[in-house]
Amino acid sequence: MHELSVTQEIIDTIEQARSEAGAHLIVTAVRLKIGRFTAVVPDYLRHYYEMLTQNTPLHGAELHIELVPIVARCRACAAEFVSDSPMLLCPECGATQADVLAGRDLLVESIEVDEPD
Numbered sequence: 001m002h003e004l005s006v007t008q009e010i011i012d013t014i015e016q017a018r019s020e021a022g023a024h025l026i027v028t029a030v031r032l033k034i035g036r037f038t039a040v041v042p043d044y045l046r047h048y049y050e051m052l053t054q055n056t057p058l059h060g061a062e063l064h065i066e067l068v069p070i071v072a073r074c075r076a077c078a079a080e081f082v083s084d085s086p087m088l089l090c091p092e093c094g095a096t097q098a099d100v101l102a103g104r105d106l107l108v109e110s111i112e113v114d115e116p117d
């Protein structure tokens with residue numbers, strides 16, 4: 001699964017931010033922005049996060065996931081359009097070749113940390 005390696009990368013990013021904030025801190029919440037073009041399924045991501053963070057200071061954090069729509073530009077007629085699906089179809093001319101302008105990225109926007117109990 002694509003989500004497994006993606007989740008591991010996200011965890012590495014979070015862990016780095018956490019350890020910079022303070023080695024003893026635990027992560028309570030994470031805000032993620034996921035472009036729909038990545039085709040990452042948030043439920044799988046949550047599942048793998050839960051699995052991969054067992055017995056770490058990242059375990060139990062609340063994941064806030066915002067899905068970012070795809071914005072694309074048609075290569076045939078240059079129309080810009082928004083798509084919820086990675087299958088891009090120009091609504092103006094029906095062409096299927098388009099350049100993705102937004103919705104490709106997967107970002108850890110912020111993390112919240114706290115003192116352990």
Ligand SMILES: [Zn+2]
Pocket residue numbers: 074075076077078079090091092093094095
């Ligand atoms: Zn077009």
